[in-house]
Amino acid sequence: MATVSEALSSAYNELMGRVREIVVFQSAVSVLHWDMETYMPPRGIVLRSQQLSLLSRIGHRMITSPEIGKLLQRIMEHPEYDRLDEVQRRNVYLVKKHYDEQTKLPEKLVAETAKQQAITTEIWKKAKAAKNYAVFKPELEKLVELRKEAAEILMEVKKTATPYDALIDIFEPKTTSEEIAKTFDELKKGLIAILEKCQTAPRQPDVTVLKRRVPIEVQRRISVSLAEFIGYDTKSSKAGGRIDETEHPFTTGYYDDVRITTHYYEDNPFSSIFSVLHEGGHALYEQNLNPEWIYQPVGTACSSGFHESQSRFVENIVGRSREFWTYYFPILNELTGNAFSNVQLDQLVHAVNCVRPSKIRVEADEVTYCLHIIIRFEIEQDLFAGKVAVAELPEVWNQKYAEYLGVKIENDSEGVMQDTHWASGLYGYFPSYALGNVYSGQILARLEKDLPDWKTQLAKGKFHHVKKWLTKNIYMYGNLYDPIDLLKKITGEGINVKHYLAYLDKKYSELYGY
């Protein structure tokens, strides 16, 4: 900043000071969300809704402060604006984008949405436990209406083609539903081809080995060892993370306080194993952002899709590889008191990569996973276009599951109520999961060029070099680029489903022998 005038640098610094406060404030709010999902006494929900509603109003006021508008104007209209460096200009761009979005949303709408999100999430838990969509429906309707209202406003600001596109842009900037539909179309074809080859292959996995009972206490120790393996510290006196238990696993936090959650099932220990690897992938991203950019807009992850690319990379490309299990299977056996001593490595690797159409997204295999996402994407598109009503969601959901995946949904807890996203107001988020898979295939192709022996190292229990590569090539870039530009920076090309499909085809042809 030595080369720009005092007026410009002081305006920029003042803006960054305000942003810093907003970031710190929001990190505090995220602790309240975490607590609500983990340890809050049930009766605390009413007070918590009020807290979140109030904090959301205060946060909104901070973000939409006219002072920020004035500073942005002073900076962007300054004749020396172009002499700010790339990082500074990106910070200004991101603040401006967020400011424009938020100043258009009425404070009342923001507060009501925050409150309704808390209520709907709580009702969702009860309705899911009771397998009763009717209990969930009225609160979900209110939340959808609030999000529709916001989407209409954001569409104007962002100049997107549809309200739904405006929501997608929150999670995957500059990505349109039209492009997504095109990408998903190609992806769907490729996946169905692989799925059919797997289904007709003579070599089929024995998944019964996955259902051995492992006490929850032991599973907790497995979680810690997995976290340690990928380099996410949850136990030492310098730990910057922790693992708790929630209905639906998630990651929250920032730099030195990044927390993941998992869900343990005594008769399905691999559920938590892959949840921990998945959330651990998210956690690595957050913990290894450029420390020089802490509290700045550039010091956040690139997009939800990029976040998912990292969680899916660690969960699947690493965690379901033969090389990972070559190393980790003996450790698992030791931790479980030889619960798997009569299981062969081949048997296990094939079992954790069993391809089989199923009802639950988070338990889906790599081949069918994106089909779950495509269903959600299509439903969200119709919901926000007014073509389907909240009351009809279970019916539409069940139809699509029958049609795309050939599975029959018995009740809404394993159907439309399986995920927390819609209950917590996250519409437009789901596409990022599938995009993340596509990115992860492209990232893998690049990684293999740079670190050709990474799998040999992995089989020896060494993940350090991969983590370092991901840090250097992805995490450290933070939010300096939009997702499509970061993708080009890393891989030299735009979005391309071929790499992900090629990765799957190679892997599954070896496993299934097709």
Next chain:
Amino acid sequence: MATVSEALSSAYNELMGRVREIVVFQSAVSVLHWDMETYMPPRGIVLRSQQLSLLSRIGHRMITSPEIGKLLQRIMEHPEYDRLDEVQRRNVYLVKKHYDEQTKLPEKLVAETAKQQAITTEIWKKAKAAKNYAVFKPELEKLVELRKEAAEILMEVKKTATPYDALIDIFEPKTTSEEIAKTFDELKKGLIAILEKCQTAPRQPDVTVLKRRVPIEVQRRISVSLAEFIGYDTKSSKAGGRIDETEHPFTTGYYDDVRITTHYYEDNPFSSIFSVLHEGGHALYEQNLNPEWIYQPVGTACSSGFHESQSRFVENIVGRSREFWTYYFPILNELTGNAFSNVQLDQLVHAVNCVRPSKIRVEADEVTYCLHIIIRFEIEQDLFAGKVAVAELPEVWNQKYAEYLGVKIENDSEGVMQDTHWASGLYGYFPSYALGNVYSGQILARLEKDLPDWKTQLAKGKFHHVKKWLTKNIYMYGNLYDPIDLLKKITGEGINVKHYLAYLDKKYSELYGY
């Protein structure tokens, strides 16, 4: 409010709306404090300090908003002010008092103090673990200086005799260090007389029975059963509480979300038993405040001393009585797999009431407990009068422990660093503990008139009637009166140490046979 003019009632309602926001905001901040002590990853402390500092500044701005000043003026100068009812006038009084105090404290001082409190607490944990006061000292010095600065300002506002009196007034309104000194003087004499009788009595307890090992997992179940016994729900789907583990036990929260913590020692199960009863007493108070007054200043506890009277009542007057153990001992035996099967009830009751001068306040018996407090009170007086420096605290502390209690402090972790209070900026709080004991004696005398068979019921496992009496006579009054007035309301007299001394003398003469 039907009888007052529109202008007055709208000003009052607007004031209450603002207060409601402040109360909700502060309840959110207390979750961050709770998290910091329980589950926050160690590295999260830097971010947490920044969060607390920012939130403290925002909270301070809310409390000191000129709008509140204007509303107070409009209300208090209104010709119909006297026609507000007692609760309304008390609300206005409490807002005014807090507003006057807070508007005089510079925002910078408030923010710095919040930040320093977080840092000093964190250093205290490390210094205590390392038995190293030198590590703690520089951060404690900074915090004491900040509190001295605040005390000087508050002395002006509150017109107290000394800066230290201004701090006491925060916790025990309208109570002066001079009055406390007088009360403590009488108390000290009475306690020393009882102590001497106990020490020279021929019948002495066998405390080895208290040191039986009970696994932490079992102790956790004991905690839940004790909470359930007193009527503090931590486990059901309608629970409004929970029990976690911290270095130093505490209670936090409000109405439907009230949390306690304890500390388990495998070879000292009674430590946690009495911590849970103590904190459970605090929790009952918070949970059973008048629900109609939620979010109003009157809808908070009367004073720290009254809070302590409730925790000490449940811990000692109930929890260390023969009647309680008549009921609970068989349950304890069952929960521990008969760890105490060869111990007689008499033996246990005497052991949990062993009178023996010791080093650690929270483990002290009822007779010596207040002597620990008197030491802290005297030190705080000298510290804030500039008669003793932070560097001299260990020396002064150790001298007084030798003199008053006849014990030799071996290291500062069992001495001046044993409590969290000074590390977290709580000066002027300690006297409330002893005042609470004195109040509890007076409350007991009244309870025995109203419920003469409460102990017979207790021996049968019935605590419900006592809880109901406490709710009706104490909890439901919230902060409608200053402590001295509430005391008069309940007992018909002002502060009087005789009841507490009489309770102790009767109990210990029976136990020790003096």
